[in-house]
Amino acid sequence: MPASAHQIDVPTLEYYLAASARSPVALRLVLGNLLRTLRKAAGIDAEAAGRYIDGSEAKISRVERAQVACKHDDVMSLLTLYGVFDDKVRGHFAEMVRISRQPGWWHRFEGVLPDWCGKLIGLQEAASVIRTYEVQLVPGLLQTPAYTEALVRQAYPQASQEEVDDRVVLRKLRQNVLAREEAPRLWALLDEAVLHRPMGGEQILREQLRHLVTMAQLDHVTIQIAPFNRPGSIAAGFPITHLRFDEGLELPDVVYLEQLQDADYLDKQEETQRYRRVLDGLAHASLTPKESVDFLNDLLD
Numbered sequence: 001m002p003a004s005a006h007q008i009d010v011p012t013l014e015y016y017l018a019a020s021a022r023s024p025v026a027l028r029l030v031l032g033n034l035l036r037t038l039r040k041a042a043g044i045d046a047e048a049a050g051r052y053i054d055g056s057e058a059k060i061s062r063v064e065r066a067q068v069a070c071k072h073d074d075v076m077s078l079l080t081l082y083g084v085f086d087d088k089v090r091g092h093f094a095e096m097v098r099i100s101r102q103p104g105w106w107h108r109f110e111g112v113l114p115d116w117c118g119k120l121i122g123l124q125e126a127a128s129v130i131r132t133y134e135v136q137l138v139p140g141l142l143q144t145p146a147y148t149e150a151l152v153r154q155a156y157p158q159a160s161q162e163e164v165d166d167r168v169v170l171r172k173l174r175q176n177v178l179a180r181e182e183a184p185r186l187w188a189l190l191d192e193a194v195l196h197r198p199m200g201g202e203q204i205l206r207e208q209l210r211h212l213v214t215m216a217q218l219d220h221v222t223i224q225i226a227p228f229n230r231p232g233s234i235a236a237g238f239p240i241t242h243l244r245f246d247e248g249l250e251l252p253d254v255v256y257l258e259q260l261q262d263a264d265y266l267d268k269q270e271e272t273q274r275y276r277r278v279l280d281g282l283a284h285a286s287l288t289p290k291e292s293v294d295f296l297n298d299l300l301d
Helices: 010-020 024-041 046-052 057-064 072-081 087-100 105-109 115-126 145-155 161-178 202-216 269-285 289-300
Strands: 127-134 185-191 221-226 240-245 254-258 263-266
Touching: 010 024, 010 087, 024 057, 024 072, 024 087, 024 115, 046 057, 046 072, 072 087, 105 115, 105 161, 115 127, 115 161, 115 240, 115 254, 115 263, 127 269, 145 161, 145 202, 185 269, 202 221, 202 289, 221 269, 221 289, 240 269, 254 269, 263 269
Parallel strands: 127 185, 185 221
Antiparallel strands: 127 240, 240 254, 254 263
């Protein structure tokens, strides 16, 4: 739930800026939530707010759901409409707009990064918990460079060496989120089939399995295997990524569902809770983290 209107003060805004500054995408979500909170506290409907900035109800919806970047003049006008006149508060909103409009570090890979995938990177940068379920491939945050390269070459057989290298570097940079201070907790559920698919050959697969064992030793990384002999671990036939954020940011959970040429981002509570229950069921039916490491080591013997 978004913050109460009375909580939107200078200290609160300073916290939001500090907590989400690493991710323009996250700050855009925070800004949208704040504007929605202020609008509702002022008793103004989205249609009236849209007219006030020479826009529409749909534009207000897109701004509040962070589907578009906010414009400085629009936000300042909306603050006026909502009765926010404090210069320091307005100044912090202006700073939030400025940061939220900045491109993320991943934008320099625009040539190989689909538009719909950039948002996921930004959300992962801001998340406190990343839960992911994979049925075919090792999750990107846990891939070795060799595994990533083999995957890229299979998915893009006509790609130049430069494009292949760029995709591998992009994946490696995305993994830095797990190495930073206050890294998010990663909870990865892997169908057993992932561990038997020799992407790039047996040697690359063995290197990848050893990497999974190594990553599983980290305090903030949990890996569970959903084995073939446990029918209850088959609850979804497609990848699921569920993201949660610092409670202080008061952002809704987001579920990411990737398709062949697009992706869906779900943030309605009833939707995200449904997928969270699916992940909970999968985790319960899968091997425990310790059993999963033992399972990986057995495959390596």
